[in-house]
Amino acid sequence: MTTIQRIWRLRNRLIRLSGTKCQDCGLVTYPPKAACPKCGSRNLIEIELPREGEVLTYTVLNVPIKGFEQYAPLIIAIIKLGEAKVLAQLTDVKPEEVRVGMKVQATIRRTAPTLDGVVPYVVKFKPVRGEEASLKEREAEALTA
Amino acid sequence: MRDVFIVGVGLTEVGKRVDVALRDLAAEAVVKAMEDAGNEKPEAIVVGNMLSSLVEQENLAALIADHTGLRGVSGFKAEGACGSGGAALLAGYSLVSSGLFDKVLVVGIEKLHERPTPDTARGLAYAADADYELIYGISFAGLNALVMRYYMDKHNVTREEMAHWAVMMHENAYHNPYAQLRKKITLETVINSPVIADPVRLFDSCPLSDGAAAIMLVSEKYRKLNDTPVKVAGIGNALDSPDLSSRFELDRFIAAKLSTERALRMANVSINDVDVAEIHDAYSIVAAISIEEIGFAERGKAPKLWAEGRFRPGDKPVLNPSGGLKARGHPVGATGVYQVAEIAMQLRGDFPGLKVGGEVGLAQNIGGVGSNVTTVVLRR
Numbered sequence: 001m002t003t004i005q006r007i008w009r010l011r012n013r014l015i016r017l018s019g020t021k022c023q024d025c026g027l028v029t030y031p032p033k034a035a036c037p038k039c040g041s042r043n044l045i046e047i048e049l050p051r052e053g054e055v056l057t058y059t060v061l062n063v064p065i066k067g068f069e070q071y072a073p074l075i076i077a078i079i080k081l082g083e084a085k086v087l088a089q090l091t092d093v094k095p096e097e098v099r100v101g102m103k104v105q106a107t108i109r110r111t112a113p114t115l116d117g118v119v120p121y122v123v124k125f126k127p128v129r130g131e132e133a134s135l136k137e138r139e140a141e142a143l144t145a
Numbered sequence: 146m147r148d149v150f151i152v153g154v155g156l157t158e159v160g161k162r163v164d165v166a167l168r169d170l171a172a173e174a175v176v177k178a179m180e181d182a183g184n185e186k187p188e189a190i191v192v193g194n195m196l197s198s199l200v201e202q203e204n205l206a207a208l209i210a211d212h213t214g215l216r217g218v219s220g221f222k223a224e225g226a227c228g229s230g231g232a233a234l235l236a237g238y239s240l241v242s243s244g245l246f247d248k249v250l251v252v253g254i255e256k257l258h259e260r261p262t263p264d265t266a267r268g269l270a271y272a273a274d275a276d277y278e279l280i281y282g283i284s285f286a287g288l289n290a291l292v293m294r295y296y297m298d299k300h301n302v303t304r305e306e307m308a309h310w311a312v313m314m315h316e317n318a319y320h321n322p323y324a325q326l327r328k329k330i331t332l333e334t335v336i337n338s339p340v341i342a343d344p345v346r347l348f349d350s351c352p353l354s355d356g357a358a359a360i361m362l363v364s365e366k367y368r369k370l371n372d373t374p375v376k377v378a379g380i381g382n383a384l385d386s387p388d389l390s391s392r393f394e395l396d397r398f399i400a401a402k403l404s405t406e407r408a409l410r411m412a413n414v415s416i417n418d419v420d421v422a423e424i425h426d427a428y429s430i431v432a433a434i435s436i437e438e439i440g441f442a443e444r445g446k447a448p449k450l451w452a453e454g455r456f457r458p459g460d461k462p463v464l465n466p467s468g469g470l471k472a473r474g475h476p477v478g479a480t481g482v483y484q485v486a487e488i489a490m491q492l493r494g495d496f497p498g499l500k501v502g503g504e505v506g507l508a509q510n511i512g513g514v515g516s517n518v519t520t521v522v523l524r525r
Contacts, residue, residue, distance in 0.1 A: 006275075065270050065279065071282055078389060087278055
């Protein structure tokens with residue numbers, strides 16, 4: 001089980017999806033690093049990643065780790081977001097509908113409670129569907145919920 | 146650097162060992178290794194272990210040394226997730242080759258059956274990135290499943306080709322008295338087994354295991370403690386990101402490639418010289434990528450080769466005559482020590498299961514999804 005301290009520390013990254021960009025070799029990395037994994041430079045800036053991308057690979061867990069049982073079957077994907085890749089949960093989609101190459105967009109959702117009983121919000125990804133309410137509206141809705 | 150030799154090995158049967166306490170399981174391996182080394186005592190012990198916190202016990206070097214009559218020696222625990230055994234061997238090798246000690250006992254120990262499976266499964270996922278991966282509830286099997294799907298899509302590998310690995314491992318383990326799963330299976334067993342984390346099925350995965358292994362490493366001065374000392378000709382370790390997101394390529398384990406290159410260079414042997422190897426097949430996908438990164442197959446080709454019958458007894462190299470993690474079992478922090486002990490016994494000619502012999506052997510132990518890899522080259 002995670003802690004409220006961890007969620008608080010990660011609050012911007014879990015909501016805004018930030019990565020790091022190397023000012024020397026240009027590599028964009030998620031999760032953010034203290035130095036560039038490619039060239040070792042510490043000359044990095046934090047950038048916001050695009051909020052739409054496509055599924056590179058995914059899995060469906062019948063048995064998530066302890067604390068996440070309520071989300072089974074849990075769908076986790078690695079999503080190509082611009083120059084970076086992001087591992088995250090897929091939502092608003094049935095396991096049998098997920099495909100490699102599927103277009104998805106970020107949305108803010110609740111996740112499993114922390115040890116302290118706090119319900120944190122994190123970025124998850126849902127399929128891009130034209131008629132859906134705009135992302136900004138959904139975010140505002142989730143954050144004020 | 147001084148030469149380092151293996152003069153004693155000791156293994157316990159792998160399985161569900163709720164009958165013994167951690168200290169007694171370790172002692173069984175420690176005593177066997179010391180007896181194999183002419184009852185000589187080490188000056189230091191290094192313990193490889195990942196999750197002794199599950200049995201509410203840390204300070205393992207003190208616990209095991211004290212329990213086995215070694216109170217007063219030097220020692221510590223080394224951790225590198227599922228690669229903890231390899232990390233302990235790297236530390237033990239360094240202690241002897243540096244000249245600090247002449248006799249070091251490396252002990253691998255893990256007890257995964259003490260707690261309910263959900264607790265153990267969560268503990269194993271600690272090998273991943275807690276901040277950015279665990280936060281979504283993904284299990285270790287799930288992380289391997291992400292790599293497996295990517296690899297199979299990219300290289301057009303079929304479900305049936307992947308399944309051959311488990312069948313081969315169970316055939317090998319059938320002869321190994323230390324193995325956890327000593328029964329032969331068919332392709333249908335694998336293909337029809339329950340899905341754990343799609344596309345990983347139960348028989349793509351190693352079992353949960355308890356077990357302990359020990360190896361006595363000595364300098365030249367003590368090599369005669371055993372009639373057939375085996376030389377640790379090379380050892381290499383490399384690290385990669387614990388998270389999958391920032392990997393440059395999802396179907397590669399760069400740390401496996403680097404650690405192999407380092408070990409081979411040190412041993413001054415080519416990959417073509419290797420007669421027998423024990424590789425880290427926690428999942429069939431990990432076997433495939435390991436085989437390719439070590440250099441036994443081209444990228445994307447390992448499953449096709451093993452489906453065609455390669456790597457079995459009589460081939461060069463023979464892979465995992467013990468049955469591998471898949472069927473010998475995977476007592477996490479002990480696995481790397483098992484592998485090196487098994488290869489040493491193959492080169493000595495006294496492995497109690499499938500005997501394949503040879504002059505040069507290799508063992509490869511991985512922590513995380515390819516993020517902490519130790520490769521050891523042994524020479525008769």
